[in-house]
Amino acid sequence: MIAPLPEIDVVALTCGRVRVRPKNIRGTGTPMLWWTLTARAWSRWLPVHAFLVRHPQGALLFDTGQSPESLGQGYYPGGLVGWVFRRQAEFQVAAEHGLAAQLEAAGSSIADVDLAAVSHLHQDHAGNVALLGETSVLLSRAEHDLLSEKDPSLHGVLADHVGAANYRPVDFTPSADPALAVFEGAHDVFGDGALVLVPTPGHTPGSMSLLVRRANAAPLLLVGDLTYDPALLEEGIVPDVGDRSAQRDSSRRVRELSEALPGLIVLAAHDPEAQALLA
Template identity: 60%
Template sequence: MPAPARASSPAPSAGPVGAVHALTVGRVRVRPKNIAGTGTPMLWWTLTARTWSDWLPVHVFVVEHERGTVLFDTGQSRASVTEPDYYPRGPLGWVYRRQAAFRVEPEDELVTQLAEIGHPVSSLSLAVISHLHQDHAGNVAALAGTPVLVSAAELALLDERTPELHGVLPAHVRAPGVTFTPVHVAPTDDPLLAPFGADHDIHGDGTLLLVPTPGHSPGSMSLLIRRGDAPPLLLVGDVTYDHTLLPRGIVPDVGDRPTQLETARRIVALQSLLPGLRVLAAHDPATLTALAAPH
């Protein structure tokens, strides 16, 4: 396995946002329809797929801000590849293994990666989870004592009779000492956010804005980072695996397709309002290069 990869965007010359880091905390391979969907029912391609994607990164992001360091997503737990009882038993566990395979080496672990860039878990002011799927919320147990923001719609999945059917593993998400803060977006009259019409301003200063990007999961949300004289960033979780597919209306065959297509349309509209906007996806191999590109 190659060494864990990471990239950083230098801090802007002015403003409350500092450097932004992308850490690779594991790798995943998925079925092709999980990347470029055509409207095929998920159960059908899960049963019939015979090929895999290349190994793709599992990225999390660290955002330096004058009011404290923010972690976006937590990645996949190493326990998922070392503990035989990590996944549900029976047919449901088989489905999980059919849809995705993971590699998480000891050096990939979130706690290790954070410490190596000088931002140990103890230094985080808060964390944001784009959605509760295993490769984004897999390490929430490491965040005991750190406030964790999750959309209210996503948290509601934990109250379903079988959250596992939504890709949520409550046994690993409901971790001791972890406090989830539900996010409720509010209407905004910011003309640059017109495609969404609502946001949650984390610090109230217009720099770190959570916007609703549902479809892949009911409560998926993305983080818009405004950085003064540096290009804005949009961290999108699993809205896409390849940012170049969004303008073409190509979305994963996981989730509610009409909602995904509407979310893709809104992101493309946002790009037209924010020239230079860089869309950074959790499993896009181009993410590290895009983040590190000169301003």
């Protein structure tokens, strides 16, 4: 039993907009390169969310959003890898989508961020890590290891843009909390059971989610890109990006967590309903 839980304020920041191919949202098992080559349709424009989590021990930023620099020439690599980036997603980052502007609208600033955590290293989630300076950024060790690969871009990681941060690799360890038994491990951020990182691999090898338990409202699970739509998560439908088997397994674990924590609200990074769910 985790008690007493603190009151925690969570704000969804909109750090850009993205549209993607339908298979990026609702997969059917089609090989990624094939649908990337043949796709003609786009999704509607979707938000790129980061989340400001105000805990009594400090303000934590979960994900950092898309950088305005990504709209400039030369941001993406050339060749086949760059073609895949450009075919799979298009972004819009207006002035009001800047991380500093979004934090200011929430009554905070970059200087107020005491700690950050990144669900995974794709540029729409870690694109603004350089703005955090020496602020510690929690990242799963499996995801951090991608930065040491010969060519991280083959994993969708643009190391030149997301590698410059004060990363603190997280190792997940077994938890005595019965609600977290479904996961292979967990990392309690402040040691009080209120903010807990859990591994949810599949979209990338080291993708992780943040469980937020608070005294003043329903529990939340911030899942990054495990899904674009929590309703699909409930149906067991996963994107055709990454490791489908691992995504299905992570989705199953999240569904079991929902059973252990009645009222759990799942917040996906690109869900247009995320702000309404928080409200």
